[in-house]
Amino acid sequence: MVLRAPTVVQLRDYASMDVLREFPALGESPSGLTYAAGVVVYGDFDDGVLRAMDPRTGEHLGQSAVPGHPTGITWDGERLWYCDFPARSFRALTLSCLLTPEPAPARGGPAPNPGGLELSGVKIMPQRYRRHVIRPP
Numbered sequence: 001m002v003l004r005a006p007t008v009v010q011l012r013d014y015a016s017m018d019v020l021r022e023f024p025a026l027g028e029s030p031s032g033l034t035y036a037a038g039v040v041v042y043g044d045f046d047d048g049v050l051r052a053m054d055p056r057t058g059e060h061l062g063q064s065a066v067p068g069h070p071t072g073i074t075w076d077g078e079r080l081w082y083c084d085f086p087a088r089s090f091r092a093l094t095l096s097c098l099l100t101p102e103p104a105p106a107r108g109g110p111a112p113n114p115g116g117l118e119l120s121g122v123k124i125m126p127q128r129y130r131r132h133v134i135r136p137p
Contacts, residue, residue, distance in 0.1 A: 009033065009042055011055055023058030026051055032082060036075035036095050043070030043082060050082065052098040064097045 007030060011021045027044035034041050039061060040053045048069055052061040068084030068091065075081075079092040 009040060009053060009058075011040070021055070021058070023053065026060060026063070031069075031071050032073035034073045034075050034080070036080060039095065039099075041073055041075070041080055041095070041098065043073055045069045045071060050080065050093070050098055052095070062099045064093065066093065067091060 007025045007028060009023050009025045009030070010019050011023075012019055025042060027047050027049065029044055029046040030042050031045040032043040035055070038055070040055045041050055042053070043050050043066075046069070047065075048067070049063050049065050050070055050073070051063040053059065054061055066082065068087045068089070070082040071085045072083040073080060075095075079094055080098075081090055081092045083089075084091055
């Protein structure tokens with residue numbers, strides 16, 4: 001669970017909802033939380049960032065600026081998916097994007113991940129990458 005006042009990530013027991021661990025969260029508007037391959041991932045709505053955290057120590061492992069404003073987050077075993085509620089879209093990126101030590105760019109700057117997905121036949125294609133429109137072959 002992520003809370004805004006105080007700004008923390010709480011890891012809770014699934015059955016009882018008792019708080020097992022609590023760590024400070026970066027940013028002012030945490031939103032969305034998932035567990036992905038041994039890492040806790042949470043979003044920051046206002047900053048447009050996804051962040052990775054070690055669930056045992058609370059150490060921040062990395063972050064990545066993403067297009068839009070992340071809210072709900074899930075992991076499908078391969079990719080992280082987040083809902084960009086204001087844009088009414090779902091977006092995906094790999095966990096390795098968060099674990100690469102790279103500071104988040106200023107809001108509105110180029111994002112390191114695809115922005116939006118488009119179905120083309122049976123393949124899902126990114127529509128944009130770093131402000132470049134990608135055209136299917």
